Amino acid sequence: MIRPDAEVSGRLTEAPSGAPPIPRVDVDPFSNEFFENPYPAHEALREAGPVVHLDKWNVYAVARYAEVHAVLNDPLTFCSSRGVGLSDFAKEKPWRPPSLILEADPPAHTRTRAVLSRVLSPAVMKQIRDRFVDAAEVKIDRLLAKGSVDAVADLAEAYPLSVFPDAVGLRQEGRDHLLPYAGVVFNAFGPPNELRQTAIERSQPHQAYVQEQCQRHNLAPGGFGACIHARVDAGDITEAEAPMLVRSLLSAGIDTTVNGLGAAIYCLARFPEEWARLRSNPTLARNAFEEAIRFESPVQTFFRTTTKDVDIGGHGVREGEKILMFLGAANRDPRRWADPDRYDITRKTSGHVGFGSGIHMCVGQLVARLEGEAMLAALARKVATIEITGPVKRRYNNTLRGLESLPITLKAA
Numbered sequence: 086m087i088r089p090d091a092e093v094s095g096r097l098t099e100a101p102s103g104a105p106p107i108p109r110v111d112v113d114p115f116s117n118e119f120f121e122n123p124y125p126a127h128e129a130l131r132e133a134g135p136v137v138h139l140d141k142w143n144v145y146a147v148a149r150y151a152e153v154h155a156v157l158n159d160p161l162t163f164c165s166s167r168g169v170g171l172s173d174f175a176k177e178k179p180w181r182p183p184s185l186i187l188e189a190d191p192p193a194h195t196r197t198r199a200v201l202s203r204v205l206s207p208a209v210m211k212q213i214r215d216r217f218v219d220a221a222e223v224k225i226d227r228l229l230a231k232g233s234v235d236a237v238a239d240l241a242e243a244y245p246l247s248v249f250p251d252a253v254g255l256r257q258e259g260r261d262h263l264l265p266y267a268g269v270v271f272n273a274f275g276p277p278n279e280l281r282q283t284a285i286e287r288s289q290p291h292q293a294y295v296q297e298q299c300q301r302h303n304l305a306p307g308g309f310g311a312c313i314h315a316r317v318d319a320g321d322i323t324e325a326e327a328p329m330l331v332r333s334l335l336s337a338g339i340d341t342t343v344n345g346l347g348a349a350i351y352c353l354a355r356f357p358e359e360w361a362r363l364r365s366n367p368t369l370a371r372n373a374f375e376e377a378i379r380f381e382s383p384v385q386t387f388f389r390t391t392t393k394d395v396d397i398g399g400h401g402v403r404e405g406e407k408i409l410m411f412l413g414a415a416n417r418d419p420r421r422w423a424d425p426d427r428y429d430i431t432r433k434t435s436g437h438v439g440f441g442s443g444i445h446m447c448v449g450q451l452v453a454r455l456e457g458e459a460m461l462a463a464l465a466r467k468v469a470t471i472e473i474t475g476p477v478k479r480r481y482n483n484t485l486r487g488l489e490s491l492p493i494t495l496k497a498a
């Protein structure tokens with residue numbers, strides 16, 4: 086199934102003399118079989134070589150930490166403006182107008198990044214922190230009163246939906262489009278498999294909702310959305326750019342934290358010693374969340390496109406090739422991490438690539454960490470035990486790793 090058996094020499098007319106050929110690995114990282122248990126394939130991809138070729142989708146891939154980190158930190162050679170999914174925007178029409186931040190390169194990226202960076206800054210976190218912490222405590226109190234709940238629907242989804250749309254300044258009506266819209270966004274980064282095609286076919290109502298809510302008149306004063314539109318008045322961005330940057334928040338701001346929180350709860354439910362350590366020291370909440378991001382890597386993969394002929398780990402790759410980065414494999418590479426398959430809430434997590442790395446590294450990471458810290462601290466203070474009490478069901482998505490259902494029973498401390 087996974088055989089580093091044959092070779093390709095890139096699209097080079099001649100392989101550079103002395104360079105060994107690029108191993109071909111027969112694995113489909115966008116199949117349900119892979120989603121169920123990606124770890125044996127991650128290991129095979131890392132062990133096959135610093136760069137491999139996936140015949141199934143005709144792309145190169147990197148799965149070792151060093152190469153994933155190197156690709157992320159050379160954005161001029163490995164560009165984002167041709168799309169960060171499999172589709173090459175130089176050859177195919179994108180399914181929606183490209184993101185002005187995710188799917189952009191410097192210098193265009195620099196200006197839009199600065200705007201979102203400022204809207205999601207440490208100073209802004211200070212203003213919203215109490216609301217996020219209070220909502221987490223209220224949520225845990227209500228779940229404790231029920232006892233048996235679904236950690237996905239009732240916690241990992243419900244908590245972000247109770248704080249983030251308000252923080253953006255969205256009206257109540259229509260919020261049920263937010264998760265389906267994000268589902269399309271993350272499936273669309275994948276190859277043209279059934280997940281992607283079906284998601285895009287059904288996306289129209291969700292796209293219409295998002296486009297309308299991104300307009301200035303639909304965003305409450307004081308929220309992230311209004312703050313983005315205020316940058317038009319300051320001259321930082323145009324009137325046409327503002328709604329597109331609000332769209333980025335609605336695309337990337339919810340399903341990511343849903344799956345980050347889901348990962349953290351799933352870890353704490355499976356590893357009772359780590360849960361005990363968190364309970365005895367709730368100030369570990371922020372690192373316990375960060376370690377769950379490393380351990381599960383809710384955003385599993387992203388692509389780049391080469392802008393010139395380049396050497397990756399001693400192998401030549403031509404201009405115009407898609408490179409798939411396995412963030413989840415890099416985050417468990419034994420070359421970089423001691424005991425990588427252990428969830429350890431006191432691990433030094435810095436350097437993990439679960440939020441990416443370099444100029445595109447998650448601009449919303451402070452919001453994500455605020456949600457994670459608030460929720461895990463509330464759990465640590467109020468809950469004695471988290472027991473898995475029903476069948477764990479996986480959710481299949483081309484980019485996001487997470488669960489469909491995690492039945493748990495909570496007992497109060």
Ligand code: 8QM
Binds near residue numbers: 188270332334336384
């Ligand atoms: C993924 O639309 C966007 O700008 C956007 C969409 C998805 C992401 C980021 C940005 C990485 C979380």
